[in-house]
Amino acid sequence: MHDFLPFAYFQNQFVPFEKANISIATHALHYGTAAFGGLRGIPNPENPEQVLLFRLDRHCKRLSLSAKFLHHDLPADKIQQIIIDFVKKNKPTKPFYIRPLVYSSGLGIAPRLHNIEKDFFVYGLEMGEYLSADGISCRISSWYRQEDRSFPLRGKISAAYITSALAKTEAVESGFDEAILMNSQGKVCEATGMNIFIVRNGQLITPGFEQDILEGITRDSVIKVAQDLGITVIERAVDKTELFIADEVFLCGTAAKISPVNRIENYSLPQERPITDKLREKITAITLNQDPKYKDWVFIIDLN
Structure with missing residues (x-):
């Protein structure tokens, strides 16, 4: 309800x-x-x-x-x-x-x-928490993300979310919390309503816009904050195998905020997540209007 x-x-x-x-x-x-x-x-x-x-x-x-x-x-x-x-x-x-x-x-x-x-x-x-803040499990979906040549993926078009719905239900009914979709080229794309980041060797890596992802606003925020913290951010194609050997993986979106991933398929990920934790703490402080540097990101509405 x-x-x-x-x-x-x-x-x-x-x-x-x-x-x-x-x-x-x-x-x-x-x-x-x-x-x-x-x-x-x-x-x-x-x-x-x-x-x-x-x-x-x-x-x-x-x-x-x-x-x-x-x-x-x-x-x-x-x-x-x-x-x-x-x-x-x-x-x-x-x-x-x-x-x-x-x-x-x-x-x-x-x-x-x-x-x-x-x-x-x-x-x-x-709305409270959309996904568990303690970390989630993901499976690789059998459904593929649409291509920009056949669907306007830079728009948040409602018809696109049939793929998300199919992937989400497939994941939950097979014992996982969330699904990760590949694009038509077999590269990592995004989750059912979230962008995805991985950490390898201290670098933050995420699929670029050419990988048929949604231009996420939380994604953009994470990139800017990471760069301000001195973390190297790389936007590029990501292979499926990189997910399994990543130091950290997290999903991000308006509803999900920043959700760490504990397991992908049968591969457990490290429980120490220093970069994810640092970014989540920073983004949380910004949304609460507790970081003067990013005050222009927070719109204040007076109710009276």
Whole structure:
């Protein structure tokens, strides 16, 4: 049972969450013609009358760009203002997750992006830990990540997540917590909703954008923080065998934050994770607005 925030933004107004309903004939429901975002919010530990949002501007920019793939003009500044108003309307008192979604709202039956209405909604729910902070187990999925030549992978398009759903269920039903997907070239790509990093010989390594990954905002944050800490970061293709002999492996994303990996398939990974721990501690402090150097990453909303 999810604890949804009481109000949603739906059809250009704020309504009670349970009133924000779409038709069963909605185009996006049938064809996946939608794009979404996701960002976390937390009450400010220093001031309960404020809410902190991590990298709000980047999230709004990415969703605006995703909307372009749907042939829809949704400016980032409009998304941002709606999210700010949404938070003020709901006045959340616990850590929460915001889900904005742009979609083809028309009731047409033909798969298309032209000559069909588009709409935008926002809802939220309380959210604690998405994955265990103590570490997780992963399997290599039998499902492969789509290719950019056949799918707009730089957008967070809802239809893409059928692969994530297949891989996640396959992993859980075979005794693992999460799945790691390969791309069509057989290189490591990402997890079902997270980017992946490995540590080898003190260097932080992650698949580059040319490996059909999502342009993750938490991924970008980890890279910048690591570089500021003097850690060498390398973006390149990663082979499957490197996962098994890595010094550290972790997943990162808005929901997952930074999740260390204990085991991949039947290979156990070292329990000492100095770089992962250092990055997780730093990112956590930043999201709590406790690091002056990264204050521009934290958007503060006054609830009164």
